[in-house]
Amino acid sequence: MKAICWEGVSEVAVEEVPDPQMYNKQDMIVKVKLSSVCGSDLHQLNGFIPTMRAGDVIGHEFLGEVVETGSEVRRHNVGDRVVVCSVIACGRCWFCEQGLFSDCDNSNTNPGIPEMMWGQSPAGIFGYSHAMGGFRGSHAEYTRIPFADYTAFTVPDGVDDATAVFASDSAPTGWMGADLGEVKQGDVVAVWGAGAVGQMAAQSAMLKGAARVIVMDRFDYRLDMAAHHLGVETLNYEETDIDAELRERSDGRGPDVCIEAVGLESHTPNPVAYRWEQVKQQTRVLEQDRPHSLRQAIISCRKGGMVYVLGVFVGMIDKFPMGALMNKGLTMRSAQQHGERYIPMLLERMARGEFKTAHLMTHPMPLSEGPRGYDLFKNKKDGCVRAVFHPDGDGRVTRE
Known part of the structure; x- marks a missing residue:
């Protein structure tokens, strides 16, 4: 065959x-x-x-x-x-x-x-x-x-x-992010990645009663699809300060639930930082996975909020913001x-x-x-x- x-x-x-x-x-x-x-x-x-x-x-x-x-x-x-x-x-x-x-x-x-x-x-x-x-x-x-x-x-x-x-x-992966991310009525939910899984996570959050769902990506055609078919809010992370914009849309607190749907090849808007992380990843020693979206989700999430990781990771990551995770009282979950x-x-x-x-x-x-x-x-x-x-x-x- x-x-x-x-x-x-x-x-x-x-x-x-x-x-x-x-x-x-x-x-x-x-x-x-x-x-x-x-x-x-x-x-x-x-x-x-x-x-x-x-x-x-x-x-x-x-x-x-x-x-x-x-x-x-x-x-x-x-x-x-x-x-x-x-x-x-x-x-x-x-x-x-x-x-x-x-x-x-x-x-x-x-x-x-x-x-x-x-x-x-x-x-x-x-x-x-x-x-x-x-x-x-x-x-x-x-x-x-x-x-x-x-x-x-x-x-x-x-x-x-x-x-x-x-x-x-795609659909069950996205639903799991909203379900195990414990999205509830009235929540503000941020989703990193407007591919199929990110869109399905956003749709699932809406069906679970989220008041606002904001999807982020750098490709306008994917953001336009999410806005047109699902009715979610969108942000191009190359064109705006994501942390400031998410705070503005969540009464200054930050999103209640942050869903990472990008994974180990996350793109960093800063071109110098992006190239440096690529070099580290290629060595397979300094860093195996590029976690920019995950780091950003942890920093942007409100105190006491939830970060759910849907993107695939396989190895070690660099500069993980453990201090933010612990001191903000965040919960982080993940799974295939x-x-x-x-x-x-x-x-x-x-x-x-x-x-x-x-x-x-x-x-x-x-x-x-x-x-x-x-x-x-x-x-x-x-x-x-x-x-x-x-x-x-x-x-x-x-x-x-």
Whole structure:
């Protein structure tokens, strides 16, 4: 079958790879209908995710049709249209029983690697390096789904493909930021990053009753999309003093909840500081992750507020403002997404027209155009927010 493979830093290619095989009775095989790029894929593309190997199939946000099920799969049948959570969870370990699905004890088949890096192993993730299990990703014609009864979810008939595909990752990740960030009625919420996850976090905060939601980015086309489709306030951080503006919009206190949706390659407006942090990051010793957005969120958050980190980080960061975090009495939380907790609810909201996602898919295209899709997405060309691949070849998708 054809698949998009990581071949090295800044290099992806469409290649022929073996068809997936089922390894146990809880597996199933899905024919992929849509598979979206994700901001965290760029960390792989740029060489900042360790334990990638040439030929690895990438991609982790997808929707498909069931074509084969193991004998112990109970919730799915051949022909079902399913959205698959990017994070793989067994559904039965202690962590899954607590709703901490991205901390699953059983789904990462290479636990020794993250144990060496982070002390303990999180769950496996589709197409996201051998540290996360070495699972083949979704940018392919077919994909194996481990623990299928817990990792995949049937899509309601009233939800089109263009909407449902983002229930795999962007929507539940964004919702988790608002939910575990404890957004409540009347809050002022600031979101760093107007990509898909940032927009979904902003929408989730609005649905949870926030009085004001302010989204920040440096690309006007992304800010315009967030304002037009979601009705949120926006700020271009290259054109204004973010801390002063956020205080002005929150009665001088600062936002109640600050959500970081950028991650380890955060851009610093000061060009000298940006280049210096890039140099430090490239050494992999002075600094592994660039945390400008996280630092800014901690500084801007009101006293006693909440900082929630949705952006992906993998290593050490420099100049972390621990003094501000402690002396301001802030709470900081983070996780890979616990999608199994949120996806059924989000699909129901999508079916009722309460949760918007289809606008994120700006560039549908055939799987064969994978390198072009990643070029558009990485280099912010042609207003690309998400390139979404259609393995059948014509790039067409169903929309309402």
